[in-house]
Amino acid sequence: MRLKKDSSEQKLRGAYYTPLQLADAMVELFASQNISTVLEPSCGDGVFLDALQNLNLLNKVDKLTAVEIEPDEADKVRDRYSEFEQIEVCTEDFFDFYNRVLGKEQYDLILGNPPYIRYQYLKESQREMQSQILTSHGMKANKLINAWVAFIVACVQLLSEKGKIAFVIPAEILQVAYAEDLRLYLANNLAKITLITFEQLVFPDIEQEVVVFIGEKGEEEKGIRIIEMNNLSGFAQLDLSQNGFQKLQHVKEKWTKYFVNAEEMSLIQELRADKRFAQFSEYGIINVGITTGNNGYFSITEETSEQYQLSEVT
Ligand SMILES: C[S@@+](CC[C@H](N)C(=O)[O-])C[C@H]1O[C@@H](n2cnc3c(N)ncnc32)[C@H](O)[C@@H]1O
Known part of the structure; x- marks a missing residue:
């Protein structure tokens, strides 16, 4: 049996950083949009801020808040961006931050790669806050639920009226039973969902399959679309404003069914x-x-x- 004390520090804090090329590609999707407030809920060494800076977007936003639990990493980011008055780096547990700002702050864009931490590795206080976030939004809380699930639920609550969220998350969101309440929650709380999948592994050092999840709030419900890419170069052709959404059923079922197109779906139904x-x-x-x-x-x-x-x- 693997004990918590034997696990690496990197694993206990779910610290597998996003390659800059992926962060750049994700940020570029929002470059032409009108964004005033940005949140990075678990910024690590700040790769998403670097990507915003690469596209010269940091100077265009009114406020960017980056949260990070690990003081050394937060300090690095704070030092690197000290000349930007609009950037605030909070050395804080995101769950505490969420409780502090809920109802007071809202964000137009929430970007990041939330920590992948198994329930067993969370502190008791974090387990309680995670459960609270899930149950207060009609979801079940149990020992199978990974930290990234509560991060995504909390962040959707912090979006502004037309806010957008773009997260790198494990591909298991598509089908695992422990994320079934999450799939329903996302269907009920977002107007558009785009999932970008990759044929090749995009994190060079880990075997984890990931997807880029993009959720958009808004009045007009459009649904879900799945964009399959071979690797990161596929972003060059991606235009978020294009359609191609399928109607999203408000059920807990697996999302793997949305990989088929309308014609294939009607054949299955037949x-x-x-x-x-x-x-x-x-x-x-x-x-x-x-x-x-x-x-x-x-x-x-x-x-x-x-x-x-x-x-x-x-
Ligand atoms: C997967 S890494 C991603 C870091 C960065 N966003 C990136 O994309 O490279 C997750 C980060 O979450 C931080 N983290 C873990 N638990 C946290 C918590 N409860 N609140 C805030 N940050 C946390 C870790 O220290 C780590 O830096």
Whole structure:
């Protein structure tokens, strides 16, 4: 069994930093928009601020707030951007920050890569705050829920009327059972959802599959779209203002079904309605088979192994 005391400091704080190329590409999507207030809820060494600066956007915003729990990292960012009066770096637990500013502050753009920390690795006070954030928005709280889920829920609450959120998050949002309440919450609280997936791994040092999640508030409900890219170079062709949204069902179901296009979906529905076909579940049970657990032999890294264990439980 892996104990909390044996886990690396990097893992306990979920500190896997975003490559600058990805941060640049994400920021560029919002470069032409009218953005006055920005929040980075867990800024690490400040790569998203660097990306904003690369595009000369820091001078255009009225206020940017960056939060980071690790004092050394927060200090680095504060020092690097000390000449920008509009930037405030808070050395604080984001959950405390959220409780402090909720109802007082709102943000037009919330950007980042929230920490991927298993429930077991959170402090008791963080577990309580995480549960509070989830249950106060009609979601269940349990020991399978990773910290990034509460981050995304809290950040959606902090968006302004037409605010936008762009997060790098684990690809498991698409299908794991522990994120089913989250999928419904996002469907109910955002007008448009764009998910960008990658064929190749975009984090060079970890095997974690990630997606870029973009959520937009607004009156006109549009739905969900999934954009499949091979790698980061696909951003060059992406225009957020284009359509291509499918109607999002307000249910907890997996989002993997949105990978099919309208034509493929109608074929599936046709086959489902065809009495010549029966559901496999009428004949058998589909389940995970016996697993050896010998991850070393199968060259599964610690990260994917943990993900696998989680999906097995779910
Ligand atoms: C995945 S890293 C991302 C850092 C940066 N946003 C980036 O994209 O490179 C997550 C960061 O969250 C910070 N963190 C972990 N728990 C936090 C919390 N409760 N509040 C604020 N920051 C936290 C970690 O120290 C780490 O720097």
